[in-house]
Amino acid sequence: MENNEQKIENNSLCAKCGGLCCQKSGCGFIVSDIKSFKFADMKALLDEGNISIKAVFTPYRANKMTMVLKMRSVDKEVVDLFSASTACKLWTREKGCPLPLELRPSLGAGLIPDLQEECSRNLYDIEEVINDWEKHQDSLAKFVKIYTGKKARDVYEEQIEVTCYKVYKKFLKDRKSLTLGESEILKSIPCMETEFKDVILLGKYRAIKELNEEKI
Numbered sequence: 001m002e003n004n005e006q007k008i009e010n011n012s013l014c015a016k017c018g019g020l021c022c023q024k025s026g027c028g029f030i031v032s033d034i035k036s037f038k039f040a041d042m043k044a045l046l047d048e049g050n051i052s053i054k055a056v057f058t059p060y061r062a063n064k065m066t067m068v069l070k071m072r073s074v075d076k077e078v079v080d081l082f083s084a085s086t087a088c089k090l091w092t093r094e095k096g097c098p099l100p101l102e103l104r105p106s107l108g109a110g111l112i113p114d115l116q117e118e119c120s121r122n123l124y125d126i127e128e129v130i131n132d133w134e135k136h137q138d139s140l141a142k143f144v145k146i147y148t149g150k151k152a153r154d155v156y157e158e159q160i161e162v163t164c165y166k167v168y169k170k171f172l173k174d175r176k177s178l179t180l181g182e183s184e185i186l187k188s189i190p191c192m193e194t195e196f197k198d199v200i201l202l203g204k205y206r207a208i209k210e211l212n213e214e215k216i
């Protein structure tokens with residue numbers, strides 16, 4: 001996917017905003033950001049430690065998971081299919097993004113800074129971006145297997161269960177303590193329930209059971 005429109009950098013506006021997009025999560029790559037999908041090149045890229053494999057769950061693909069690459073977030077692993085998002089691991093409050101605009105993942109570089117509280121417009125069409133990643137699902141699944149020893153779908157379900165468990169436990173103890181990423185998880189659950197109801201409930205019931213045991 002190519003985009004000939006000009007990427008816009010507005011350092012003063014981003015400094016004023018304080019880097020909300022980067023504090024929310026590491027930004028996403030589009031397929032053409034990745035120089036080579038050859039096995040050795042991809043392995044070297046993932047081993048550098050700054051990129052994660054993420055699964056997105058969107059209506060564009062009839063609510064099925066699509067794996068993509070994104071900049072890694074703080075405290076996350078190389079296989080980070082589903083978790084409460086945290087800030088990009090490259091971002092700092094003092095310096096913002098250390099990468100020049102041309103080296104940033106396109107979904108970060110393609111954000112259009114404006115005076116809204118959080119920029120929502122992007123130069124790239126997200127549906128097209130997701131569709132472009134389709135042809136790389138087998139390759140990404142191979143890397144999930146290498147790093148975890150498991151099938152991608154199984155890892156996704158495990159991570160949904162663990163994340164729901166952690167978020168519900170925190171929510172039921174003190175809903176005000178939820179981070180932005182954790183609140184986003186709660187918002188995303190209703191649209192995932194048709195496909196993943198069982199694992200969502202497993203996580204939720206594990207949280208409730210533990211809280212009840214703690215009270216005894």
Ligand code: SF4
Binds near residue numbers: 021022112114
């Ligand atoms: S791109 Fe938008 S959300 Fe991100 S730092 Fe700049 S103004 Fe803030």
Ligand code: SF4
Binds near residue numbers: 025027096097099105
């Ligand atoms: S790579 Fe740069 S622009 Fe993208 S999330 Fe990280 S700090 Fe922000």
